[in-house]
Amino acid sequence: xxxAIVGLGLIGASFGRALVEYTSHGVYGxxxxxxVLKRAxxxxxxxxxxEDGDLKEVDLVLFALNPDIAIAEMKRICPLLKDGAxxxxxxxxxxxxxxxxxxxKAQYPHLRFVGFHPMAGREFSGxxxxxxxxxxxxxxxLVPVDGDEAAAFCLRDICGEIGAKRAEICSAEKHDRxxxxxxxxxxxxxxxxVQNPLSAEHVGYSAGSFADLTRVARLxxxxxxxxxxQNADNLSLCIExxxxxLQAMLGAIKCGDGDALKNMLAYGAACKELADKKRKxxx
Numbered sequence: 001x002x003x004a005i006v007g008l009g010l011i012g013a014s015f016g017r018a019l020v021e022y023t024s025h026g027v028y029g030x031x032x033x034x035x036v037l038k039r040a041x042x043x044x045x046x047x048x049x050x051e052d053g054d055l056k057e058v059d060l061v062l063f064a065l066n067p068d069i070a071i072a073e074m075k076r077i078c079p080l081l082k083d084g085a086x087x088x089x090x091x092x093x094x095x096x097x098x099x100x101x102x103x104x105k106a107q108y109p110h111l112r113f114v115g116f117h118p119m120a121g122r123e124f125s126g127x128x129x130x131x132x133x134x135x136x137x138x139x140x141x142l143v144p145v146d147g148d149e150a151a152a153f154c155l156r157d158i159c160g161e162i163g164a165k166r167a168e169i170c171s172a173e174k175h176d177r178x179x180x181x182x183x184x185x186x187x188x189x190x191x192x193x194v195q196n197p198l199s200a201e202h203v204g205y206s207a208g209s210f211a212d213l214t215r216v217a218r219l220x221x222x223x224x225x226x227x228x229x230q231n232a233d234n235l236s237l238c239i240e241x242x243x244x245x246l247q248a249m250l251g252a253i254k255c256g257d258g259d260a261l262k263n264m265l266a267y268g269a270a271c272k273e274l275a276d277k278k279r280k281x282x283x
Contacts, residue, residue, distance in 0.1 A: 015062065071097070095231075115172060123215055139164070139168060190213060194213075199214070
């Protein structure tokens with residue numbers, strides 16, 4: 001296949017590097033930053049830079065951009081694609097993207113669309129932190145658009161070629177509901193936790209728990225603001241649930257209710273054991 005990647009940050013460049021290293025697909029990369037394109041050449045993040053004339057030949061275009069930018073680029077590029085080309089994204093929210101894809105599908109019925117979210121990432125962003133191993137053993141979420149499961153399966157097979165563990169196929173609504181909890185809430189909690197002034201004095205007083213809980217606080221504030229607000233309904237419910245649990249635990253601690261506190265902690269430990277069991281069953 002001929003695959004174009006629009007946006008060569010951490011995800012786009014890693015996807016390109018994996019395709020170049022592990023498959024025989026032709027990979028054409030595009031980024032608005034010329035320095036990034038030069039670095040993509042050096043890192044073999046693409047076969048070569050994407051030119052406008054290539055768009056009429058590519059079989060798949062992957063938009064590895066923030067949602068608002070991805071939508072703008074889709075609108076620009078879709079009119080240039082051949083019949084049957086697949087258009088996919090890597091955005092962290094899916095309802096906003098799939099709604100736009102449905103509008104584009106009505107306008108360009110000869111194109112195929114898939115919402116795509118690789119469950120892989122790193123603490124840092126940008127092409128310098130890309131790696132061809134990023135998707136090894138990772139889960140991929142696929143959202144067929146307009147019922148086109150065949151297009152989703154095509155992308156699933158490509159992900160398998162670069163080492164992905166499994167693909168979950170679901171609706172945009174389920175994706176956003178689950179990601180609000182598994183990803184976005186974790187970033188909210190990490191950011192709030194590390195804002196305690198004591199974080200600046202942690203050296204000598206912290207171990208793995210501090211490092212684990214603060215890892216994702218080093219985030220791209222602009223991108224995550226966009227993601228949080230686009231998924232505000234689901235994320236708000238998750239935050240409200242977290243607040244209610246914190247308030248219950250705070251109440252038990254303040255009034256010295258050891259039995260209530262012990263029960264809450266035991267329940268949390270049991271939930272963790274169940275989550276780990278489910279993960280092991282999938283391995």
